[in-house]
Amino acid sequence: MVGNDRAPLFEALLKHISRNPSRFHVPGHGQGRYLPGELSAPGGRSLFSLDLTELPGTDDLHNPGGPIARAQELAAGTYGAGRSFFLVNGSTVGIQALITAVVGQGEVIVPRNAHRSVLGGLIVSGAEPVCVAPEIIPDFGVDCGVAPLTISRALEAHPRAAAVLAVRPSYYGVARDLEEQVAVAHKRDKPLLVDEAHGAHLRFHRSLPNDAMAAGADASVQSTHKLGGALGQSSMLHLQGRLVDGDNVAAALSLLQTTSPSYILMTSLDLARRHMARQGEALLERALELARQVRERLTGVVGIRVLTEDCLAESVGLDKTKLVISVRGLGLTGYQVSSLLAERYNVFVEMADAANVVAFVSAGATKKDCDALAGALEDIAIRDRLPAALALPGAPPGWNKRMKPRDAWFSPSRQVPLAKAGGMICAEAVAVYPPGIPVVSPGEEITPEVQEYLMLISSMGLPCHGQLDLTLKTIKVVVE
Ligand SMILES: Cc1ncc(COP(=O)(O)O)c(C=O)c1O
Numbered sequence: 001m002v003g004n005d006r007a008p009l010f011e012a013l014l015k016h017i018s019r020n021p022s023r024f025h026v027p028g029h030g031q032g033r034y035l036p037g038e039l040s041a042p043g044g045r046s047l048f049s050l051d052l053t054e055l056p057g058t059d060d061l062h063n064p065g066g067p068i069a070r071a072q073e074l075a076a077g078t079y080g081a082g083r084s085f086f087l088v089n090g091s092t093v094g095i096q097a098l099i100t101a102v103v104g105q106g107e108v109i110v111p112r113n114a115h116r117s118v119l120g121g122l123i124v125s126g127a128e129p130v131c132v133a134p135e136i137i138p139d140f141g142v143d144c145g146v147a148p149l150t151i152s153r154a155l156e157a158h159p160r161a162a163a164v165l166a167v168r169p170s171y172y173g174v175a176r177d178l179e180e181q182v183a184v185a186h187k188r189d190k191p192l193l194v195d196e197a198h199g200a201h202l203r204f205h206r207s208l209p210n211d212a213m214a215a216g217a218d219a220s221v222q223s224t225h226k227l228g229g230a231l232g233q234s235s236m237l238h239l240q241g242r243l244v245d246g247d248n249v250a251a252a253l254s255l256l257q258t259t260s261p262s263y264i265l266m267t268s269l270d271l272a273r274r275h276m277a278r279q280g281e282a283l284l285e286r287a288l289e290l291a292r293q294v295r296e297r298l299t300g301v302v303g304i305r306v307l308t309e310d311c312l313a314e315s316v317g318l319d320k321t322k323l324v325i326s327v328r329g330l331g332l333t334g335y336q337v338s339s340l341l342a343e344r345y346n347v348f349v350e351m352a353d354a355a356n357v358v359a360f361v362s363a364g365a366t367k368k369d370c371d372a373l374a375g376a377l378e379d380i381a382i383r384d385r386l387p388a389a390l391a392l393p394g395a396p397p398g399w400n401k402r403m404k405p406r407d408a409w410f411s412p413s414r415q416v417p418l419a420k421a422g423g424m425i426c427a428e429a430v431a432v433y434p435p436g437i438p439v440v441s442p443g444e445e446i447t448p449e450v451q452e453y454l455m456l457i458s459s460m461g462l463p464c465h466g467q468l469d470l471t472l473k474t475i476k477v478v479v480e
Helices: 008-018 067-078 090-103 116-125 148-157 179-187 246-256 263-298 334-345 367-383 405-410 448-460
Strands: 022-024 083-087 107-111 128-132 163-167 174-176 192-195 219-222 235-239 316-318 322-326 347-349 356-360 413-417 430-432 438-440 474-478
Touching (some): 022 367, 067 235, 067 263, 090 107, 090 116, 090 163, 107 116, 107 148, 116 405, 128 148, 148 163, 148 179, 179 192, 263 322, 263 367, 334 347, 334 356, 334 367, 347 367, 438 448
Parallel strands (some): 022 347, 107 128, 107 163, 163 192
Antiparallel strands (some): 083 235, 174 316, 219 235, 322 356, 413 474, 430 438
């Protein structure tokens, strides 16, 4: 076949790494800089020699009784859990397994802007979401979690809800105090499940917000590959207390995870846990200091604002290894600044939205990279700043649920012009960042307000996420 002598993905990755870019993204090990040395050369052999399978002595993830069981027990000890599970399909599979095991087809209280793995869990299990709105930090447009009172009211209105789900910290590193949410859920004997994809490192430095297990949550799912020092996809699920049945969670994980889990990924979890337990504090101290220097250097740069604790209420903490940099004052979108950083300065950040760029300063970051990031932003502020600050749309309108996400997902659907979609039931999610709150989700009505808002977004040229037609000229609806 034509092109069979090519390997497009391999070639693209080679091209990327040969640029020697400055990196502020996951996986946080920074191309191995912050991986335990034993992983790249185990016993003096190549990493590939660990690419094994279930053999006498290597144990079985789905029925662990040997070294995997012991590695998971040690992880539980280190992360403060009663029981921990290794995941080889990211936090995504852990969140889906928790919803399947704990909620089933019942109701669950979820933040309106939960990650799409939560939507996946709702579709897989058939659960009914009771959405609660997060609060928003002005200027940055970033969410700062759901107020405990809002959760309490939702539980009062839905006393049969099986659980409450929280996302903490957010992608932006914002971490609302969890203790009160735990108390609100436990008052009604409901478990608090935490999507802690961005919090695998929190436990290892005293000046970071506490993690979900320390706050008394019943379950947490952590992407150890993001900032916890493991390889891509490698994640963990932690449980404590009596409200979540560990055997049910194990069964759901066996249903959803591959029967050929990578021993390289599982070993990276084992070593990442050991590495963080031994050296996490020192590694994070360095990362925090580097992030502090960038923050300090950018203070006072006209058109740029970096999110600090001063922008947050007392009950909201910040993971200061993350730099949330608002570029609205430059008259540019975060997307534009992110492209400039990559193309002109060879600096790659974790993500951009309409208002911000977000750089993760992990333990794998270097002083040279941090200087490159700060220098590039200072330069952009001089060369590219436009006279007027960027205008962003207001908060999206409310929602009107007409079907379960699962029913909408499995119903026959078709694409219709957005202009003609009023009153129909949406079969996909459409969100604009910030704040990443879906304007509409599967099973919800495209009300006149939703339709108008989507048209406004589309006319402003702001990219939306989640939908099939990226231009938003058409939208997927349920055939009724
Ligand atoms: C808030 C949140 N939850 C869950 C996930 C899923 O994590 P993973 O990529 O490990 O599957 C992500 C991924 O970015 C996320 O940002």
